[in-house]
Amino acid sequence: MKKIINDPEHVVTESLRGLAAAHADLLRVQYDPDVVIRADAPVAGKVAVISGGGSGHEPLHAGFVGPGMLDAAVPGAVFTSPTPDAVQAAVAATTGEAGALLIVKNYTGDVLNFETAAELAAAEGLEVRSVVIDDDVAVADSTFTAGRRGVGGTVLLEKIAGAAAARGDSLDAVEALAHKVIGQxxxxxxxxxxxxxxxxxxxxxxxxxxxxxxxxxxxxxxxxxxxxxxxxxxxxxxxxxxxxxxxxxxxxxxxxxxxxxxxxxxxxxxxxxxxxxxxxxxxxxxxxxxxxxxxxxxxxxxxxxxxxxxxxxxxxxxxxxxxxxxxxxxxxx
Amino acid sequence: MKKIINDPEHVVTESLRGLAAAHADLLRVQYDPDVVIRADAPVAGKVAVISGGGSGHEPLHAGFVGPGMLDAAVPGAVFTSPTPDAVQAAVAATTGEAGALLIVKNYTGDVLNFETAAELAAAEGLEVRSVVIDDDVAVADSTFTAGRRGVGGTVLLEKIAGAAAARGDSLDAVEALAHKVIGQxxxxxxxxxxxxxxxxxxxxxxxxxxxxxxxxxxxxxxxxxxxxxxxxxxxxxxxxxxxxxxxxxxxxxxxxxxxxxxxxxxxxxxxxxxxxxxxxxxxxxxxxxxxxxxxxxxxxxxxxxxxxxxxxxxxxxxxxxxxxxxxxxxxxx
Missing domain, CATH: 3.30.1180.20 (Dihydroxyacetone kinase; domain 2)
Structure with missing residues (x-):
């Protein structure tokens, strides 16, 4: 293996340091657990739109953090679901009374860990819902998935849900739009x-x-x-x-x-x-x-x-x- | 070799068809010789900024065609200098009384073919000058080059020269700025x-x-x-x-x-x-x-x-x- 890395165990965190240095106008990074947060979060009165998943799919998701799209991205280790506490940290940094929508690609670990985080947030009085995208027509079930996998449609979903939240849509409305996108x-x-x-x-x-x-x-x-x-x-x-x-x-x-x-x-x-x-x-x-x-x-x-x-x-x-x-x-x- | 292509001889032209379809708001493509031209060219009173070179370095140069950067890009075959008639076609489509600046990476074929095109344009009464960028510190001479090679600095040069032309700088001024960038x-x-x-x-x-x-x-x-x-x-x-x-x-x-x-x-x-x-x-x-x-x-x-x-x-x-x-x-x- 030839890669421009140091210790493979630290590749995500070290990459996030470069991302933070390059784009301080748009985002900030919290470490341990690693979360990428929109620079001006939380945005008062706005539904927070949050996504994440294993790293290695860049620019998804961190490259879509900013006005009009994501409030936070939760990067797991490479090809590994982020932990519930990381998702919870993203919710805590971005979510107010308007609530949050979690956009989850359909992989078993992601679905489980985002659900757990949503329940933890609910216990703290935050309204957090999640939608699961499964746009890949290739196969019915797959290595890490029951049902279809979430792939390229995620980018479009994040853009459209982010735009709906930015124009002031309610959590109900953003969630309904997300389901509409997932459906088509x-x-x-x-x-x-x-x-x-x-x-x-x-x-x-x-x-x-x-x-x-x-x-x-x-x-x-x-x-x-x-x-x-x-x-x-x-x-x-x-x-x-x-x-x-x-x-x-x-x-x-x-x-x-x-x-x-x-x-x-x-x-x-x-x-x-x-x-x-x-x-x-x-x-x-x-x-x-x-x-x-x-x-x-x-x-x-x-x-x-x-x-x-x-x-x-x-x-x-x-x-x-x-x-x-x-x-x-x-x-x- | 596994590539998503049809006939290797037509890969550049076929790729340009996709570029033109995707970005009709920004650019148009003339074929045979292949040239990528800013959609609203020629822009009256503005110095045209033109670059080009062998294909295979995308988005350089065609990805930089548009307001504030290049008026035209001249894509040769993969890793092959464009012909003088292609450069000439780019000049003809974009250049008026304000003249044109050709940005040339320092490779022997590029320098020769852009120079020939500049001479042909001059014979038709157009004021066309060229600058040669040679920012690669790696080696003094190289396979296709006498002197240093032109590499990443080209992107920055195209942006800055394009911005100078967009604000209304004269050909003298754009050329002087280009030399300043190349120098540092x-x-x-x-x-x-x-x-x-x-x-x-x-x-x-x-x-x-x-x-x-x-x-x-x-x-x-x-x-x-x-x-x-x-x-x-x-x-x-x-x-x-x-x-x-x-x-x-x-x-x-x-x-x-x-x-x-x-x-x-x-x-x-x-x-x-x-x-x-x-x-x-x-x-x-x-x-x-x-x-x-x-x-x-x-x-x-x-x-x-x-x-x-x-x-x-x-x-x-x-x-x-x-x-x-x-x-x-x-x-x-």
Whole structure:
């Protein structure tokens, strides 16, 4: 294993020190337990939106802390759920009378630890609810999951829930919007190479030089099938079909298309894949109204991509377009 | 070779189709020769700022096309200089009476082809000048270069020259500022793995599982030395020293610290390295006033990082902070 790290046990904390130094205008970091908190939290009267999970998927989640998106992110060890006390610390630092919404990707450890934290917060009189996102169409159950995995849709959910909270929506309203997003977002991923977890030291799985894993999870969990590598036109067509047929997305739908790098795939390949997906959706009469292209939910240095489709309506589009100021997403209306 | 591409010969053009589809609000693409042009070009009365070079370093340069930065980017084939007619097409699409500044990284092919294009433009009555950036302290001469290579400083130069042009500076003034930036920016890179050029099909060089290349170029050109992999603390200290001693940067200096991923290095490692560099500079009495952390000048999927330091003064800081709206850099004042 070659990585730019010191002791593998301290990689997350040491990385957070760099994040804090680089972005003191946007966020602060509390250590032990490690939590990334919006610089001006708590924001009076606003529903706090909090997410987290194992590290190694950066910029998810810490890169989305800031006005218009997350109030706090809770980074666990690499590919390891954060502990309940860390989630609780995030709630304590950000949550007032308006309450908090926890956005949880559907992995057994995450669901359990966020639930425990929510119960602890409730015992202290805070209103904390959680929603579980499970947008990955690849498999019904997986290595760390009962039910579908939470993947790329999480980025879109965090943006839209964050925008709803920022405009002053109640906890009921933010939660309802989150469920709406979860109901109409779908994703699929593909891997060309495996990631290496620092404290493990060797690749998470083996892929032959001519093989890909179709339906990969963001921790390298097995997908639908291992196949021979294919030209981009063939591969992206399979990915678009898997996602579109699942909801299904149909002629006349307006969508956000999110083409994501798993970390190690160069931008030149990512945009090439995005262009194919745009063309295929246009051919199906599905209108791509918004786009996101880049490495936003990664699996360390894994080469691969994922495609996420979110069905839009006027309200979701308005919330997507709303101002956001984080290290990874930044725009004004 | 596993890549998400179709025919290796068409990878740049196909990728540009995806870029154009994703960012029609910011840019348009002319094909054959391939040029990326700011959507609202030509901008009346403004000096055009144009850059380009071989593809494979994305988001450099096309990701920096837009208000406040580049008017056009000229992407050659992967790791191959663009042809003079492509540069000429970029000039024709963007340049009026105010003239144009060409920002050229110091590689023999780039310098020659941009010079030829400038001469062709001059013959048509356009005032076109070029500046050559050579900020890499690693080696005196290199595989594709007489003199030092142009690397990470290019991103900072494009931002600052673009901001000067946007505020209405004359060609003389933009050119003078560009020379000032080139005079006080220095970089060094390191590689953990090699990139694979699509039309070559195999890695550009071999590195053992415990080896790194210190002083790597952005096309995988050899650096100062091949050494055993080291802990991040040791590696980043060597990198900071190499850059700081070169100009030199000294106690009391105000700097912009740019910690760049070569493409395949995860954000968790990149921020870890950034944090170490921040600490070392603080210990030396060098004040980090601005930061940029991310994959901005890459070498396909190569794992590695580079560090760039730019000495700041009030004017350069103001130009760095000035509004920019491109796919890769976006902020308001």
């Amino acid at each position: 977002v779908r994703s699929i991923g593909v891997a060309l190479t495996a990631p290496t977890v620092p404290h493990v030291g060797s690749p998470s799985f083996d892929l032959a030089e001519d093989e890909i894993e179709f339906g990969i999870g963001i921790h390298g969990e097995p997908g639908r099938e291992r196949t021979k590598a294919e030209p981009a036109d063939v591969l992206v067509e399979r990915m678009v079909r898997a996602v579109a047929e699942d909801l299904p997305f149909t002629r006349g739908d307006r969508v956000l298309l999110f083409t994501n790098s798993m970390g190690g795939t160069p931008m030149i390949e990512l945009y090439l894949a995005h262009g194919i997906a745009e063309r295929l959706l246009a051919e199906q009469g599905i209108t791509v109204e918004r786009r996101l292209v880049g490495p936003y939910i990664t699996s360390l240095e894994m080469q691969g991509i994922s495609l996420t489709l979110l069905k839009l309506d006027d309200e979701l589009t308005e919330l997507w377009d709303a101002p956001v100021h984080t290290t990874a997403l930044r725009w004004r209306a | 920016v220095r970089s060094i890179g390191v590689a953990l793995t090699a990139p694979t050029v699509p039309h070559v099909g195999s890695p550009s060089f071999d590195l053992a599982e415990d080896e790194i290349e210190f002083g790597i170029g952005i096309h995988g050109e050899p650096g100062r030395e091949r050494t055993k992999a080291e802990p991040a603390d040791v590696l980043v200290e060597r990198m900071v020293r190499a850059v700081a001693e070169d100009l030199p940067f000294t106690r009391g200096d105000r700097v912009l610290l740019f910690t760049n991923s070569m493409g395949g290095t995860p954000m968790i490692e990149l921020y870890l390295a950034h944090g170490i560099a921040e600490r070392l500079l603080a210990e030396q009495g060098i004040t980090v006033e601005r930061r940029l952390v991310g994959p901005y000048i890459t070498s396909l999927e190569m794992q590695g990082i580079s560090l760039t330091l730019l000495k700041l003064d009030d004017e350069l800081t103001e130009l760095w902070d000035a509004p920019v709206h491109t796919t890769a850099l976006r902020w308001r004042a």
